[in-house]
Amino acid sequence: MNSIAVTAEGVGDSSAVGNREALDIHDHADVSGYETIGWPFVDDPKMSARNVNVYYGDKQAIHNVSLDIGKNEVIAMIGPSGCGKSTFLRTFNRMNDIIPGCRMEGNIHLDQEDVYHGGQDTVMLRARVGMVFQKPNPFPKSIYENVAYGARIHGLAHTKADLDEIVEKSLRRASLFEEVKDLLDQPGTGLSGGQQQRLCIARAIAVSPEVILMDEPCSALDPIATARIEELIDELKERYTIAIVTHSMQQAARVSQRTAYFHLGKLIEVGPTKQVFTMPRHELTENYITGRFG
Amino acid sequence: MSNQDSYKNTEVIQASLKKRYAREKRFQWYGRLAVLTGFAFLFILLFDIVSKGYPAFTQQYIQLSVDFDADRLGVEPGASSEALYQADYLGVVKASLRQMFPEASGRQEKRQLYRLISIGAEYQLRDYVIDNPQVIGKTQDIWLMAHSEAGAYLKGQVTREIPETDRRVKDTQMQWLDSLAQQGRTESRFNTLFFSTGDSREPELAGIKAALYGSFFTLLVTFLLAFPIGVFAAVYLEEFAPRNRLTDLIEININNLAAVPSIVFGLLGLAVFINFFELPRSAPLVGGIVLSLMTLPTIIITSRAAIQSVSPSIRQAALGVGASPLQTVFHHVLPVAMPGILTGSIIGMAQALGESAPLLMIGMVAFIMDVPGGVTDPATVLPVQIFLWADSPERGFMEKTSAAIMVLMGFLIVMNALAIYLRKRFELK
Amino acid sequence: MQTSTVFLVLIALTFVSFIAGRKRSHKVAMAMGEGGMSLLHSLPKHYGYMAGLWAALPALLLLVLWVGFEPRVIHKLVVEELPVAVQQLPHSELGLYYNQIVSYASGSSDADLLDQAQVSAADHYLELKSTSGVMKALLVALVAVIGGVLAVQRVTPALRARNHVESICKWILFACSFIAVLITLGIVLSVLFEALRFFQTIPLTDFLFGLQWSPQMAIRIDQVAASGSFGFVPLLVGTLLISMVAMVIAVPVGLMSAIYLSEYASRRFRAVTKPVLEILAGVPTVVYGFFAALTVAPFIRNLGESLGLTVASESALAAGIVMGIMIIPFVMSLSDDIINAVPDTMREASLGMGATMNETIRKVLIPAALPGIVGGILLAVSRAIGETMIVVMAAGLSAKLTANPLEAVTTITVQIVTLLVGDQEFDSPKTLAAFALGLVLFFVTLLLNVVALYVVRKYREQYE
Structure with a gap:
């Protein structure tokens, strides 16, 4: 089994990548005797993770997880807090690289391309795999500048008209345009929580990513704002592949086609959402679904 | 369609990557350069001081065979100490120089000859003769302090390459010094005088003892005032102050005082302590008071931080067994916070030790030869001594200035190291 | 007794x-x-x-x-x-x-x-x-x-002896903290009182708008020397000139060092580098003054001469550069605090979109931290204006109205020192002028500090 170990370093520091070493999962005693139940693999994956282990210093956060994300599907990752679902999500666009002391083993592919391969750079990767965070985090700039940011840094627009078009299109796709079209020069931080989160989604899709990673995007929002985001996710899956981490089982049931259940850094069970929620096959999954712990 | 967008974007981004990574590299280099610049400044500063200052720790001596001729000294053999005290030692030194270098003729040349030896030699001989009156009438080889200019030549700081008009050591003097060196009559010793005398008009006789004592007395006053007042004020503000306008006023004042230029404290000292209360000028007492006003904000702010960091459970435990708030603070909170308070106080004292501007205002710039014996004697402090010497044109003083700076920095390093040590121990708990 | x-x-x-x-x-x-x-x-x-x-x-x-x-x-x-x-x-x-x-x-x-x-x-x-x-x-x-x-x-x-003793002790504690107010009051009153006496002889407008500063007054009545002129403008210009040179050195070096150390450097490098650079802050100002007067000033003059420029031996440039060196750690630690106050979510948002670190810093972190950085720079300027020993030792004495950093200028603090050091009669306008300058200095630095602290506090509240 070949794999790549990556030491977390400054972003864009490609020299840190490519330190190849053999992976021996049997070194980790607690991994033995655990096997993911269900169907982690799909026929035509957009992204795929194989034998992923993540460490924070000496502590192992993810144990030998393999999982595919299918094209234009919404996959939900659920599990009790501290189960590693966010950490796992962040491996897909290498956001763990910026955490000092964080180390990853295994491989992740985006369209058959090795994400942790030496030649792959994070700038490109993250432009293709966007991310929406737990807390709405608009920049302290105008709404327009927030959305235009990605296009500006990546040089995607050559004229002001191009940029205007990108901003408008992204805000429309994030179903925010009608609400803010007269406020484009107002600071993004002045919007309500739900609007801010949609602004962050608009910002993410402005660079036309192929995959959007959402890390508990509704945890800081009220139920009405949450419902709007969920609707939005449903619309977005037409164009984008979405992986969403959530602690709300209802949300996972509402928005996703497939669901992966994590427990203490291990991927316990994966399957079509309906099946995981109605007929969980693993005891831990069942306990979680039925609310015995959470 | 999004996938087409993505594909197009991928190409655009791919094309721009090289440039962006180059910019990233460049930016990192700016950062490294900035850090390096800081390092370079520090290194140049320290190197400059040390390279200028280290020769001051040695003093050149010249051995003369001195003829203690009673007539020339103007004393009878067996004369009393008082008579010996008045004797003409300068004449004896001059005579032995003339004897060693009979070729020196004419007033000009003779004066140059006499300038080989420090005028301090006179006192050196006087003390020697008073201790050993039996030498009168005999000739003896004696090591005498070299004049600072001659010393500079012997140390190799002045060379023949410099045009004669640009240096104070003339060619003839260099020849004499060379011949003395050949006869083994020159010697370099550790300069103990630098640590054991006060200021002097002659570089080779000037020392920092008076300034060190002045600094000591000044800091003593500063500490005795600023430490208790600062700690008490911090205790009040952290533990007892009610939330009201007066407390706000006090806090605003403390924060602003921390940023008031030090020279303004000097003006305060001049107007209030010297002119209004008519306390003595140039005294460590007033200097200490002024510096304590200046260090007070530092001590209050750091002490408050230290008191704040004491866990509330200690307070609750003490209050729970019936201790009054005051007892809680003085028996339980302060002992725990003490290392932090001491750290802050030492840093405050280090600032006070290096401070000179406000002391200029209250007259601590006097020329002080005598070591002060108390807080009301005229005194100067080490940084002000540095300031005074830095103004002197003689190259000997430049050396002394740098050496005094080295001593001052040595004290500061020790104080800061102590503070860091205390903080480390505090953090471990 | x-x-x-x-x-x-x-x-x-x-x-x-x-x-x-x-x-x-x-x-x-x-x-x-x-x-x-x-x-x-x-x-x-x-x-x-x-x-x-x-x-x-x-x-x-x-x-x-x-x-x-x-x-x-x-x-x-x-x-x-x-x-x-x-x-x-x-x-x-x-x-x-x-x-x-x-x-x-x-x-x-x-x-x-x-x-x-x-x-x-x-x-x-x-x-x-x-x-x-x-x-x-x-x-x-x-x-x-x-x-x-x-x-x-x-x-x-x-x-109730214990309560009695404790209330006395609390009063003592209160008195100690009230001393801070008394000090400020003492500064304001002593400086203001003498300054007012000065303005009785020299009109305030002459002082504030006069373009000539030559405080030499006739010592004896029969001397012909003019009554001295006390125009404050050249001092202000000189002070600002030197402070500006200092900022040109300190702000880029301090800010970039802070950015490099907090965003790029490894923890070990940071742990070693920061304390070493902070030594610069602990060096007594008199040492900087000596360094400026005896090393930097001659160096700059020789350099200028070799380039065919006339450089004064007490150029504003020399004093300013050395003052800048002194302020580097100050700017560095302030910027460090302020950049670290920008929430990590900002960094993540930008990096998560594929921005490089320097794009994140230049386009997100610095704009977000700008008010705080401006506040920090104001604090540094206030430091530079109030700094005394460097300029006393390395800047000139004659007040020249110029913006050329190669010439010698004088500053407010230099004049305070020259007017007050040595045996002075306490009542001449010359001595009193020092207090008027002190008053200006006190209020200018106070104003800068109050504004800067306000800006920085507002900035911090934004992210709390």
């Missing part, structure tokens, strides 16, 4: 009162019969503390006031006894005359310098001094004894 002796006596009396208070509490408790001790409200030592404090505090206050005002009162009394002709001398000459009396009386000068009136005045001085010493000792002891006795007499089992 020596103040230190009186002080020792006071300590002894305090101790006696402590013992007496404690004893008395025992006695009254015993008088209550069996178990009387438990009827005492406080522990015996608290009654002792109370008596001790009552003995010490009023007497100590008296002693401090006495010592503070004694020279002033004696001065007044001695001068009143002087011949009328002498009393009518100008203030400064009278001061000199009086100083001679004092130095003769304290045995540090010979009688042959003095006239007859001075010798007798010296006797009078010594007499007053010894009377004052005796009275001081007696009064302090009396107050201490009265305080102690009163406190001891009040001791009854019901007396």
Whole structure:
């Protein structure tokens, strides 16, 4: 089994990548005797993770997880807090690289391309795999500048008209345009929580990513704002592949086609959402679904 | 369609990557350069001081065979100490120089000859003769302090390459010094005088003892005032102050005082302590008071931080067994916070030790030869001594200035190291 | 009597009162019969503390006031006894005359310098001094004894001695913190008072808008020298010029170092580098002054000459550069704090979109931190304006209205020092001008600090 170990370093520091070493999962005693139940693999994956282990210093956060994300599907990752679902999500666009002391083993592919391969750079990767965070985090700039940011840094627009078009299109796709079209020069931080989160989604899709990673995007929002985001996710899956981490089982049931259940850094069970929620096959999954712990 | 967008974007981004990574590299280099610049400044500063200052720790001596001729000294053999005290030692030194270098003729040349030896030699001989009156009438080889200019030549700081008009050591003097060196009559010793005398008009006789004592007395006053007042004020503000306008006023004042230029404290000292209360000028007492006003904000702010960091459970435990708030603070909170308070106080004292501007205002710039014996004697402090010497044109003083700076920095390093040590121990708990 | 002796006596009396208070509490408790001790409200030592404090505090206050005002009162009394002709001398000459009396009386000068009136005045001085010493000792002891006795007499089992002592202690603590207010008040009053006297001779407008600064005044009346001009503008320009040079050095180096150390450098590199750079902040300013005057200034002049430029040997550039070096760590640690206050979610958002670190820093972090950075720079400017020793040693003395950093300029602080160092008559406009400058300096730095602290606080609140 070949794999790549990556030491977390400054972003864009490609020299840190490519330190190849053999992976021996049997070194980790607690991994033995655990096997993911269900169907982690799909026929035509957009992204795929194989034998992923993540460490924070000496502590192992993810144990030998393999999982595919299918094209234009919404996959939900659920599990009790501290189960590693966010950490796992962040491996897909290498956001763990910026955490000092964080180390990853295994491989992740985006369209058959090795994400942790030496030649792959994070700038490109993250432009293709966007991310929406737990807390709405608009920049302290105008709404327009927030959305235009990605296009500006990546040089995607050559004229002001191009940029205007990108901003408008992204805000429309994030179903925010009608609400803010007269406020484009107002600071993004002045919007309500739900609007801010949609602004962050608009910002993410402005660079036309192929995959959007959402890390508990509704945890800081009220139920009405949450419902709007969920609707939005449903619309977005037409164009984008979405992986969403959530602690709300209802949300996972509402928005996703497939669901992966994590427990203490291990991927316990994966399957079509309906099946995981109605007929969980693993005891831990069942306990979680039925609310015995959470 | 999004996938087409993505594909197009991928190409655009791919094309721009090289440039962006180059910019990233460049930016990192700016950062490294900035850090390096800081390092370079520090290194140049320290190197400059040390390279200028280290020769001051040695003093050149010249051995003369001195003829203690009673007539020339103007004393009878067996004369009393008082008579010996008045004797003409300068004449004896001059005579032995003339004897060693009979070729020196004419007033000009003779004066140059006499300038080989420090005028301090006179006192050196006087003390020697008073201790050993039996030498009168005999000739003896004696090591005498070299004049600072001659010393500079012997140390190799002045060379023949410099045009004669640009240096104070003339060619003839260099020849004499060379011949003395050949006869083994020159010697370099550790300069103990630098640590054991006060200021002097002659570089080779000037020392920092008076300034060190002045600094000591000044800091003593500063500490005795600023430490208790600062700690008490911090205790009040952290533990007892009610939330009201007066407390706000006090806090605003403390924060602003921390940023008031030090020279303004000097003006305060001049107007209030010297002119209004008519306390003595140039005294460590007033200097200490002024510096304590200046260090007070530092001590209050750091002490408050230290008191704040004491866990509330200690307070609750003490209050729970019936201790009054005051007892809680003085028996339980302060002992725990003490290392932090001491750290802050030492840093405050280090600032006070290096401070000179406000002391200029209250007259601590006097020329002080005598070591002060108390807080009301005229005194100067080490940084002000540095300031005074830095103004002197003689190259000997430049050396002394740098050496005094080295001593001052040595004290500061020790104080800061102590503070860091205390903080480390505090953090471990 | 020596103040230190009186002080020792006071300590002894305090101790006696402590013992007496404690004893008395025992006695009254015993008088209550069996178990009387438990009827005492406080522990015996608290009654002792109370008596001790009552003995010490009023007497100590008296002693401090006495010592503070004694020279002033004696001065007044001695001068009143002087011949009328002498009393009518100008203030400064009278001061000199009086100083001679004092130095003769304290045995540090010979009688042959003095006239007859001075010798007798010296006797009078010594007499007053010894009377004052005796009275001081007696009064302090009396107050201490009265305080102690009163406190001891009040001791009854019901007396809440502990609360009493604690409330006194709290008042002492309060007094200590109130000193901060008194210091500010002292600064404002002393500087303002002298400055107002200055503005009585020199109109405020001349001072604020005058373009000429040459405070040399005629020392004797027959000298032709002009009455001196006190235009503040050249000093302000000089101060700002040097401060600007300092900022040009300190801001880029400090800011970039902070950015590099907080965003790029490894933890180990940071742990070593930061303290080393902070040494620059601990170097005494007099050392910087020496470095500026003897190393940097000649270097710059030689460099300029080799380029065919005329550089003054006390150029603003040299002083400014060295001041900039001094301020680097200050800017660095302020920027560090401020950049770290930008929430990590901002970094993640930007990096998560594929921005490189420098794009994140330049386009997100710095704009977000800008108010804080501006506040920090204002604090640094206020530092530079108030810095004294570097400019005293390395900047010029003559006030020149120029914006050329290669020329020598002078600053507010340099002028304060030159006007006040050395033997000065205290009443001439020349000396008073220093206080006017001090007033300006105080308020300018105060204003800068208040604005800067306000900006920084607002900035921090934004992210809390």
